[in-house]
Amino acid sequence: MKVFIKEFLITSVYILGALLAAFLIVKFVGIRTEVHGSSMNDTLQDGENLIVDKISYRFGNPERYDIVVFPYRHDKSIHYIKRVIGLPGETIFIDDDGNIYINEVLLNESYGREIISDGGRASLPIKLDNDEYFVMGDNRNNSTDSRDEKVGNVKRSELVGKAWIRIWPFNKLGMVQHQ
Numbered sequence: 001m002k003v004f005i006k007e008f009l010i011t012s013v014y015i016l017g018a019l020l021a022a023f024l025i026v027k028f029v030g031i032r033t034e035v036h037g038s039s040m041n042d043t044l045q046d047g048e049n050l051i052v053d054k055i056s057y058r059f060g061n062p063e064r065y066d067i068v069v070f071p072y073r074h075d076k077s078i079h080y081i082k083r084v085i086g087l088p089g090e091t092i093f094i095d096d097d098g099n100i101y102i103n104e105v106l107l108n109e110s111y112g113r114e115i116i117s118d119g120g121r122a123s124l125p126i127k128l129d130n131d132e133y134f135v136m137g138d139n140r141n142n143s144t145d146s147r148d149e150k151v152g153n154v155k156r157s158e159l160v161g162k163a164w165i166r167i168w169p170f171n172k173l174g175m176v177q178h179q
Contacts (some may be wrong), residue, residue, distance in 0.1 A: 016063035028117055031160070032167070033069055033079055039137030040081055041146065041175070043067070043111065050081075050176060054161040061156070062133060063086075065109065067163040069153050070135075082145050083111055083165060086134030088156070092126045094119030094147070098140075111138045120147025131156040 005047045035048045042056075044050070044067070062068055062084050072078040086092040086102060093101040098116035100107040118141070128134060132153040137143025145151055163176040 008149075011012070017067040017125050020129065022023070025047075033081070035081055038142055039139050039141075040067070041081075041139040043069045044081060044163070044166075045159075047168075048164050048166055048172065051061055051167055052161040053164035056162050057156075057159055062159060062162070065111070068135065068154075069160045069163060070158045072151070073158075074150070079160065080135075080151065082132050082135035082137055085109075085136050086126075086128050086146075088128055088130045088132055090134075092122050092128065092146075093124070093136045096121040096123075114139075116140045118147070121152070122147050123150060127154070128153055133159075 031052050031054065033050050034051050035044045035046055035050065037046055042074045044051050050069075064084055064087055067081060067108055068084055069079050069081050072080055085107070086098065090102050091104070093104070095101065095121075098119070100109070100116070100122075122134070126134065129165055134146040135151075135154050136145045136147065146153055166176055
């Protein structure tokens with residue numbers, strides 16, 4: 001009977017240790033998320049699974065073109081995946097020709113393949129606060145992003161983390177390219 005109790009206690013400690021390690025990893029290191037929709041095409045596809053790095057932004061700030069994950073303000077169970085376009089303190093403007101300007105300088109980027117048909121909120125200059133980011137999907141005409149009042153500017157505290165590794169489908173397994 002003593003051997004059984006000893007083995008039971010050792011096994012219980014191992015199981016509790018594994019559960020604690022899993023909890024700490026999910027809480028502080030990374031989580032899995034799934035891409036829903038086509039707003040990040042061609043970079044990310046509907047149904048792909050990613051690991052989101054939750055550590056990087058504890059030690060540094062998001063950079064332009066990072067692909068970030070954040071909850072939808074009106075339903076925290078929904079997470080958006082978008083690309084950082086505007087950084088804190090910058091002014092964002094999208095002209096009638098679909099060009100993006102940061103502080104009145106044309107943004108030279110290659111992620112949005114198509115001409116932006118609707119600048120939304122950014123049809124007028126938007127000045128970001130010191131803790132705000134302007135995010136957009138790569139599929140610019142099929143993305144609910146910072147141009148839409150429902151999303152708006154994303155506060156630093158709202159960012160869950162940075163898309164890090166694509167884990168599904170297996171034929172696309174690898175690091176997510178940000179730049």
